[in-house]
Amino acid sequence: RHSSKPTAYFPLAIDNTKFNLVNPIERRNSYSIIALYSEEKRKGTSYLLAALENLKKEFPLLAVTLFGVYKRPSSLPAWINYYQKPSNLADLYNKHAIFLSASLGEGWALPPAEAMACGCAVVCTNIGGHADYAIENKTALLTKAGDSASIQTAISTLLNNDELRISLAKEGNKYL
Numbered sequence: 008r009h010s011s012k013p014t015a016y017f018p019l020a021i022d023n024t025k026f027n028l029v030n031p032i033e034r035r036n037s038y039s040i041i042a043l044y045s046e047e048k049r050k051g052t053s054y055l056l057a058a059l060e061n062l063k064k065e066f067p068l069l070a071v072t073l074f075g076v077y078k079r080p081s082s083l084p085a086w087i088n089y090y091q092k093p094s095n096l097a098d099l100y101n102k103h104a105i106f107l108s109a110s111l112g113e114g115w116a117l118p119p120a121e122a123m124a125c126g127c128a129v130v131c132t133n134i135g136g137h138a139d140y141a142i143e144n145k146t147a148l149l150t151k152a153g154d155s156a157s158i159q160t161a162i163s164t165l166l167n168n169d170e171l172r173i174s175l176a177k178e179g180n181k182y183l
Contacts, residue, residue, distance in 0.1 A: 020117055021124050021183060028126040030101040032176045037169050038068045040162065041103040041127065043118050044075035044089065051109030051132065051153065058109075058158035060084070066166055072099060100125035104172060105165055110134060111152045123147075123179035128172045130161045146179035 040059070045052050063069050063086065073083070074090040083089060093099055100106065106122030106129050113136020119129050120140050131137045133149040141147035148164065150157040165172040 020115070021120055023124060023183075026097050026100070026121045026124040028101070028124070028180055029097075030126065032104075032126045032173055032180075035102070035104040035126075036070060037104050037172060038066060038166060039070045039072070039103040040105045040107055041072045041074070041099060041122065042107040042109075044073040044077065044080070044083075046077055046080075049111045051111050054153060054155045054158060055107060055109035056083075057155040058107075058162065059087070061155070061159050062162055062166070065163065069166075072103060074099065096121070097125055100127055103127055104176070105130060105162065107158065107162065108132060108137065109150075109152075109158055110136065112136065115139060119147075120183060123176075124183045126176050126180050128165055128176040129179055130158065130165065140179070140182060142182070145175070146182045147175060 042055055059071055072088040074093050076092055078091060079089040100122045106119055106127035108116060108119045108131040110116060110132055112134055116136040119131050123129050129147040131141050131147055132152040134152055141149060143149045148161040150161050
C-alpha cells in the first residue's frame with residue numbers, strides 16, 4: 008500500500024568516516040574485550056561484570072576496557088581499564104578483538120554496531136535493539152539477556168576459537 012505522505016530515508020547512524028577498520032582483525036590481542044559501562048540497569052552492566060570476573064579466573068591474560076559517561080566506579084577491579092567519555096572511541100574499538108553488550112533492552116544499539124564497523128567480534132544479548140545487525144554465528148554471538156553464564160560461555164567460545172572470532176569480526180564488518 009502506498010501513501011501520499013512524504014517519506015524520509017534514515018541511513019545507519021554510524022559515521023563510517025570515523026568508525027571503520029584500521030587495525031587488522033588478525034593482529035589484535037585475541038584476549039582483549041571492550042564494553043560500555045553504565046549505571047542504568049537496562050544496560051546489563053552487572054551481568055557483564057559478573058561474567059568478566061569469572062572469565063578473568065579462567066583466562067588470566069584477559070585484557071578488559073570499559074568506557075562510559077560515569078566516573079570510574081570504585082568497585083571496578085584494578086585489572087579493568089576504564090575511560091570516561093573517551094574522545095578516541097574508534098581507536099579503542101580498533102585495539103580490541105571483542106565487543107560485549109549485555110543490554111536488557113535497546114531501541115537500536117549504537118556501540119555494538121560501531122565496534123563491528125571497527126572490526127570487533129560482537130557478543131551481545133538476543134534483544135530487538137541488536138537484531139538489525141547481530142545475526143547468530145554470522146556477525147555475532149548472541150546471549151540470553153540477564154544471564155551472566157550465557158555471556159561467559161559466548162566470550163569463552165571466542166577466546167578458545169580464534170578462527171570463529173576472526174570470521175565473526177570480518178562478516179560483521181562487511182555487513183555494516
